[in-house]
Amino acid sequence: MAEWSIALPWKGSNWVTGSGVRIPVSPPVFYHYKLSVKITLMTSKYIQQLSNILKMLENIDHDLNLVGYNETEKKIFYTIANNIHTNKKCNITNVIESSGFSRSTVYKAIKQFEKQGLVTLIQSKDDKREVYLDLVIA
Numbered sequence: 821m822a823e824w825s826i827a828l829p830w831k832g833s834n835w836v837t838g839s840g841v842r843i844p845v846s847p848p849v850f851y852h853y854k855l856s857v858k859i860t861l862m863t864s865k866y867i868q869q870l871s872n873i874l875k876m877l878e879n880i881d882h883d884l885n886l887v888g889y890n891e892t893e894k895k896i897f898y899t900i901a902n903n904i905h906t907n908k909k910c911n912i913t914n915v916i917e918s919s920g921f922s923r924s925t926v927y928k929a930i931k932q933f934e935k936q937g938l939v940t941l942i943q944s945k946d947d948k949r950e951v952y953l954d955l956v957i958a
Contacts, residue, residue: 884897885936885938889929892921892925892929895919895921896915896921896925896926896929896930897929897933897938897939899915899918899919900915900933900939900953901955902918903918904954904955909952910952910953910954911950911951911952911953912926912930912953915953937956938955939953939954939955939956940953940956941953942954
């Protein structure tokens with residue numbers, strides 16, 4: 821039996837030669853000091869702004885009593901708030917479509933929000949099958 825490096829993959833195969841196409845070497849990268857300083861300054865400014873936004877979101881989570889919830893539940897809560905703000909009403913189907921989470925995940929989160937008194941469910945007067953969500957303001 822032949823060695824692995826010499827053996828062909830199967831009986832009918834032939835050795836394959838390269839296509840003859842040569843890929844050129846990448847051009848050299850030049851370091852520009854002024855550009856590097858600008859990028860560093862923009863990056864530190866960007867990081868500071870990002871840090872401020874994250875602190876603000878943390879304060880909002882604390883104010884809304886969402887500290888004990890995971891990121892998925894928080895996103896569902898914020899989706900409910902956004903839908904109420906933009907459309908003046910929000911049903912469960914809107915939350916499922918907007919958040920991208922499964923129906924069961926959304927229902928579980930809404931049940932927890934209702935149990936904690938963050939959300940109330942209001943049955944539609946026109947269609948008894950439809951339920952609207954409303955945020956409870958403490």
